[in-house]
Amino acid sequence: MKIHINHFALGARNIYEASERLFKETGLGFWTGEWVQSTGCHMFPLGGDVFIEVEGTIDAHAYLKMPKPNYIYDVLDTDNDYNGDHWTGLMLGVESLADLEAIAKRLGGEVSPDDSKINPYNHFIRPDGYVMGYQSAPRYPNGRPSKWPRGLPTFYYYPDVPGRSSNQPVVARAHMVEPTGVKWIEFGGTEELLSEWMGVKKASDVIPVRFNGKAVGVWAVCVGIEGKDDVVIRRPAAASSIKDESIYKT
Amino acid sequence: MGLHIDHISLASPNIFRSADTLRKETGLGYWTGEWIRDTAVHIVPLGPPGNFIEISGFIDVHTLKTMDEHKQWIMDITETGDHFNGLCLGVDSMEELEQFAKHFKSIINLANDPNPATHFQRANGYILPMASTPSYSERSPWMKGLPNVYFYPDRTHHSSGQPVHASENMVRPTGIKWVEYGGTEAEMAKWLGIPNPGEVLKMKFNGKSLGLWAVCVGAEGKEDIVIRRPAASDAVPVSKYAD
Numbered sequence: 020m021k022i023h024i025n026h027f028a029l030g031a032r033n034i035y036e037a038s039e040r041l042f043k044e045t046g047l048g049f050w051t052g053e054w055v056q057s058t059g060c061h062m063f064p065l066g067g068d069v070f071i072e073v074e075g076t077i078d079a080h081a082y083l084k085m086p087k088p089n090y091i092y093d094v095l096d097t098d099n100d101y102n103g104d105h106w107t108g109l110m111l112g113v114e115s116l117a118d119l120e121a122i123a124k125r126l127g128g129e130v131s132p133d134d135s136k137i138n139p140y141n142h143f144i145r146p147d148g149y150v151m152g153y154q155s156a157p158r159y160p161n162g163r164p165s166k167w168p169r170g171l172p173t174f175y176y177y178p179d180v181p182g183r184s185s186n187q188p189v190v191a192r193a194h195m196v197e198p199t200g201v202k203w204i205e206f207g208g209t210e211e212l213l214s215e216w217m218g219v220k221k222a223s224d225v226i227p228v229r230f231n232g233k234a235v236g237v238w239a240v241c242v243g244i245e246g247k248d249d250v251v252i253r254r255p256a257a258a259s260s261i262k263d264e265s266i267y268k269t
Numbered sequence: 270m271g272l273h274i275d276h277i278s279l280a281s282p283n284i285f286r287s288a289d290t291l292r293k294e295t296g297l298g299y300w301t302g303e304w305i306r307d308t309a310v311h312i313v314p315l316g317p318p319g320n321f322i323e324i325s326g327f328i329d330v331h332t333l334k335t336m337d338e339h340k341q342w343i344m345d346i347t348e349t350g351d352h353f354n355g356l357c358l359g360v361d362s363m364e365e366l367e368q369f370a371k372h373f374k375s376i377i378n379l380a381n382d383p384n385p386a387t388h389f390q391r392a393n394g395y396i397l398p399m400a401s402t403p404s405y406s407e408r409s410p411w412m413k414g415l416p417n418v419y420f421y422p423d424r425t426h427h428s429s430g431q432p433v434h435a436s437e438n439m440v441r442p443t444g445i446k447w448v449e450y451g452g453t454e455a456e457m458a459k460w461l462g463i464p465n466p467g468e469v470l471k472m473k474f475n476g477k478s479l480g481l482w483a484v485c486v487g488a489e490g491k492e493d494i495v496i497r498r499p500a501a502s503d504a505v506p507v508s509k510y511a512d
Contacts, residue, residue, distance in 0.1 A: 032330075033304075033307065033331075035302075035304035035328060035390075038392070042394075051301040051302035052285075052301035054286070057283065059285055059328065061302075075328070076330045077283060077309070077326070077327075078282055078286075078326075079282065079330050079332075079333060079344065079347075080282045080283075080347065080348060082330040082333075144289060145434070146292075146298075146301055146311075146434035147434045147435055148436045148437060190393050191393060192392075192393040
């Protein structure tokens with residue numbers, strides 16, 4: 020089974036402000052308009068079929084109806100040097116549904132349904148009408164086993180690689196750089212933990228990951244840039260800003 | 270052009286969902302990525318001479334920590350779904366805008382603040398210059414169901430003229446044919462200081478609460494499109510904001 024980095028989620032209070040700031044910081048271009056339910060995303064292709072989704076809640080009424088306390092809201096409400104931005108997810112990719120099902124079985128979870136054709140509003144939608152079909156695992160409808168901390172990556176199977184968010188044109192603007200792919204990521208926790216979760220001997224042999232021993236989750240992403248120095252995007256991992264995780268039900 | 274309709278604001282609880290719904294309802298395309306502070310707009314061009322609907326809504330839920338009268342109004346009028354919450358008129362020069370400011374006994378909001386956060390910005394880095402009246406320091410006339418007036422010096426980058434996301438079965442809009450407004454022509458004439466707003470602005474009046482209730486858009490080779498949504502005053506009476 021081949022496992023690769025598929026994408027990163029960068030949570031933001033305001034995806035528009037955060038994307039503008041990330042462009043100014045890195046020169047990376049982005050495109051706009053994708054959403055699912057109460058979440059909107061601005062997409063930063065990184066090269067090599069990988070992307071960052073800058074994501075945030077774009078429906079105030081839906082937010083008010085969500086159960087409280089709300090984990091992501093509380094994470095993003097924590098002030099930092101990035102207007103509250105936190106890395107909220109690492110998403111790994113596999114190349115077949117069979118691989119995804121094997122991962123779900125090994126981790127005692129489920130695979131999300133492939134219902135994009137019959138239930139499009141449960142899926143990411145673009146302004147051109149494209150509905151993104153993908154499946155992910157493991158899902159734990161009855162709660163995540165306590166053995167596994169928050170912040171570990173989810174696994175995805177995206178059958179439509181040309182349609183993947185990494186491969187759509189960005190909005191053109193002056194002084195954009197050309198990304199050439201992810202060079203390394205800095206992750207919290209230990210290599211033993213991530214390796215066990217991924218079901219591999221050594222995670223760093225499979226994906227370019229370094230460990231800092233802090234709260235589990237992404238802490239930095241290094242992206243190669245054509246003709247320029249690499250850019251390193253540092254933000255705190257979501258789990259680092261939560262004092263008592265036990266109060267959150269979702 | 271003289272005084273004309275420039276654009277229409279459609280307040281939404283979820284601008285992404287509302288734009289998708291409107292596209293499916295009408296075939297009208299839209300573009301994305303424009304924002305100011307805690308609010309973003311998806312723009313639906315309506316054709317010549319340069320009109321558009323801005324579907325607007327909060328995209329930063331953390332803004333709810335510091336409420337004010339205007340934010341509460343937006344929350345109240347979007348609680349039950351989309352509502353037309355603003356008719357935005359346009360003029361062709363600062364001189365004409367100054368005449369309206371004088372008529373409103375107000376001043377012009379000038380786009381001269383060097384802080385880009387005070388302006389509409391786009392994903393390509395463009396910062397939209399515009400001027401309007403009455404002043405932002407006063408309660409918005411939108412809350413009273415009345416239009417305000419704008420001057421956009423840069424017509425090349427006017428929101429109506431930017432390319433939409435291509436999609437299947439899109440229609441090509443050919444411009445606003447009429448709008449349906451609450452109240453009476455006499456009320457509108459008094460507010461704008463002109464004798465015949467119905468004729469000048471292609472407005473029909475339905476006698477309901479003040480505000481926009483419908484817009485009719487021509488579509489190339491197809492029947493006209495009528496977009497009906499309740500006026501904001503249907504959700505929150507304008508009497509709440511009487512001076």
